[in-house]
Amino acid sequence: MADSVKAPHENWSSRTAFIFAAIGSAVGLGNIWKFPFEAGEGGGGAFVLIYLAFVFGIGVPVMIAELALGRRGHMSPPNAVKKVAQQESRSPLWSVAGWIGVIGAFMVLSFYSVIAGFTLSYMVDSFSGSLSSLRPDNSEAYFNGVTQNFSLILAWHIIFMGITIAVVARGIRGGLEKAVTWLMPVLFAILLLLVAYSLYVGDAAETFRFLLEPDWTEVDLETVIQALGQAFFSLSLALGAIMAYGAYVPKDVSLSRSAFIIAGADTGVAILAGLAIFPIVFQYGLEPGAGPGLVFITLPIAFAQMPGGLFVGGAFFLLLGIAALTSAISLLEPLVAWLEESKGISRVQSAIGGGVSIFILGMGTVLSFNHWSDFTFWRGTIFDNIDFLTNNIMMPMGGLIIALFVGWRMRRISVRDELSTMSDFGFRLWLIMLRYVCPLALMLIFVGYAFKGVLFGDG
Numbered sequence: 001m002a003d004s005v006k007a008p009h010e011n012w013s014s015r016t017a018f019i020f021a022a023i024g025s026a027v028g029l030g031n032i033w034k035f036p037f038e039a040g041e042g043g044g045g046a047f048v049l050i051y052l053a054f055v056f057g058i059g060v061p062v063m064i065a066e067l068a069l070g071r072r073g074h075m076s077p078p079n080a081v082k083k084v085a086q087q088e089s090r091s092p093l094w095s096v097a098g099w100i101g102v103i104g105a106f107m108v109l110s111f112y113s114v115i116a117g118f119t120l121s122y123m124v125d126s127f128s129g130s131l132s133s134l135r136p137d138n139s140e141a142y143f144n145g146v147t148q149n150f151s152l153i154l155a156w157h158i159i160f161m162g163i164t165i166a167v168v169a170r171g172i173r174g175g176l177e178k179a180v181t182w183l184m185p186v187l188f189a190i191l192l193l194l195v196a197y198s199l200y201v202g203d204a205a206e207t208f209r210f211l212l213e214p215d216w217t218e219v220d221l222e223t224v225i226q227a228l229g230q231a232f233f234s235l236s237l238a239l240g241a242i243m244a245y246g247a248y249v250p251k252d253v254s255l256s257r258s259a260f261i262i263a264g265a266d267t268g269v270a271i272l273a274g275l276a277i278f279p280i281v282f283q284y285g286l287e288p289g290a291g292p293g294l295v296f297i298t299l300p301i302a303f304a305q306m307p308g309g310l311f312v313g314g315a316f317f318l319l320l321g322i323a324a325l326t327s328a329i330s331l332l333e334p335l336v337a338w339l340e341e342s343k344g345i346s347r348v349q350s351a352i353g354g355g356v357s358i359f360i361l362g363m364g365t366v367l368s369f370n371h372w373s374d375f376t377f378w379r380g381t382i383f384d385n386i387d388f389l390t391n392n393i394m395m396p397m398g399g400l401i402i403a404l405f406v407g408w409r410m411r412r413i414s415v416r417d418e419l420s421t422m423s424d425f426g427f428r429l430w431l432i433m434l435r436y437v438c439p440l441a442l443m444l445i446f447v448g449y450a451f452k453g454v455l456f457g458d459g
Contacts, residue, residue: 010172015253017177018245019261021330024180025241026266027187028327029115030234032320033295035270036277038230040288043218044210047227048271050219054231055263058441061433062237062399063259065406068418069097070246071255076337077101077240080247081405090409097405100398101240102334106354108239108390109331110361111383113164114369116324117156118296121146123317126303126310134304143296147369154366157359164328165355168336169348172248176329183322190319191269194276194312201306202279210288211274228445229391235266236327238398239390240334247337254421256430269323276316280306295320332358400442407435 012018039047072087073080077098085094125131134142147153167175199207236242249255277299281288284302288294303313332354339350364372368381375381379388406415412431419427 011248011250012177013173015250015258017173017181018249018253019258020180020184021176022242022245022258022262023265024184024326025236025245025330026234026262026327027184027269028234028236028323029112029119029320030230030327031266031270032191032273032323033115033119034292035230035234036274037289037291037294038226039211039274040278040281040294041218041291042223042226043215044288045212046214046216046219047223048211048274049214050224050227051231051270052267054228054441055235055267057433058228058399058438059231059235059237060259060263061430061438062403063235063242063263064256064419064430065402065434066237066242067246067249067255067259068415069402069406070243071249071251072414072418074247076247076341077243077334078338079341080243084410084414085405088410088414090405094401094405094409097238097398097401098240098243100394100401101238101243102338104390104394104398105239105241105331105334106358107361107386107394109164109328109358111365111386112324112328112331113160113359113362114153114157114365114383116160116321116328117153118146119317119320119324120156120160121152122296122300123314123321126300126317127314129310131300131313132304132310134300136301139297139301140293142300143293146296148373150366150370153369154363157362157366160324160328161355161359161362163325164332165351167325167329168332168355169351171347176333179329180326183326187319187322187326188269190315190322191272191276194316194319195272197312198276198279201283203282204279206282207275207278210278210282211271225392225445228396228441232395232399233391234270235263236330238395238402239331241327241330244334244337245330256419256422256426396442396445400439403434403438403442407431407439 012021035051039051041047042050069084070077070080073083075083078095079098081098082092082095085092122131131142167179169175170178232238246255249258277294278288280286280299280302281294284305286298286302290298299316300313303309303316306312332351335354335358336347336350339345339354340347343350345353364382365386368383373381377385379385415431416427419430422430
């Protein structure tokens with residue numbers, strides 16, 4: 001590497017701290033906001049089974065590879081891949097895998113912050129009692145009133161990005177580690193309380209039937225594509241976050257065991273989110289496949305009607321906000337690490353500069369809900385296009401390149417060195433999955449998009 005590039009020196013203080021941080025990165029809006037409505041649209045249990053197959057059959061092998069790349073390179077994603085490629089006498093162009101991650105994280109956080117702002121706005125409104133009058137005939141209008149209020153969502157966008165910048169600016173141990181060490185237990189506690197309450201007051205029987213009895217008639221190629229995209233989005237794969245966090249992992253930590261713990265916790269949160277949401281949906285005769293509006297339009301109707309619902313609703317949106325924050329700090333970290341290494345900019349300046357740049361791009365999403373809502377191209381609004389490009393193209397593409405590089409271009413002895421705690425059988429099985437199953441599945445997804453015309457906006 002060039003002399004001007006320096007590797008990070010901080011490591012996580014413990015394996016537990018790393019696990020908490022990585023789970024925090026994986027657990028976000030994808031689990032609690034996106035998973036329930038996609039499961040609702042995709043046949044309930046059928047979507048869940050496909051999703052689980054992708055998480056553990058493709059997501060975990062790619063996560064292990066991404067962690068291994070990060071730790072071996074011990075730098076920001078682009079520099080880590082470039083460094084490892086040079087060590088393996090491979091082309092430095094493989095660093096495109098790291099750049100896809102950094103750019104993808106930059107783009108995702110730009111709209112993630114805006115959606116997180118919605119959750120904070122609803123949290124305040126719920127605790128204050130402003131949502132008490134919501135009914136089926138006015139809930140959508142209320143949501144539209146929030147999203148079309150440019151000043152309101154701009155203010156929350158500023159607040160959320162400000163908090164994210166402040167955490168990342170404090171460094172690995174002083175910022176990221178401290179934040180997730182406090183926030184993750186709170187997140188799990190709130191989620192478990194919400195599940196218990198929801199199963200008690202809601203329709204638990206219908207919920208378990210919906211989640212455990214697959215409806216395969218609702219499944220098509222689009223469902224499969226959405227399940228893969230959701231698996232990658234939920235696990236924060238190929239967005240640089242996992243690779244960046246891997247750079248700070250001590251050598252004695254088992255990457256394979258950590259990946260399974262992270263994926264298991266992430267999946268558990270997604271299922272628990274369904275158990276917190278669907279009993280209320282079925283109890284109040286709401287539509288489980290209500291789309292993205294399930295959380296912001298459909299659920300608040302039920303919160304307004306149930307005993308103690310305003311407090312429960314406030315706690316639910318607080319949960320969403322915490323989940324969004326733990327993911328947001330991991331999405332900002334890859335860019336900050338690269339600016340520190342390659343440009344010699346201090347962490348504080350890197351966090352502020354990177355965060356402000358992301359905030360500016362996020363203005364496109366803010367405007368997509370109001371002043372620019374009629375400005376559409378390709379997949380729809382600016383928000384629609386950024387969401388589609390990152391979730392359905394960049395993340396699978398980044399995952400494919402990571403799988404090909406680690407599986408085929410790194411020397412086996414180098415990979416084995418990073419995965420020394422794996423049994424020989426486990427290592428061989430993982431390598432087979434990474435070399436053959438993961439690339440094939442990811443390439444089939446791209447072929448599926450092409451044949452459905454999705455890439456050209458008419459799918």
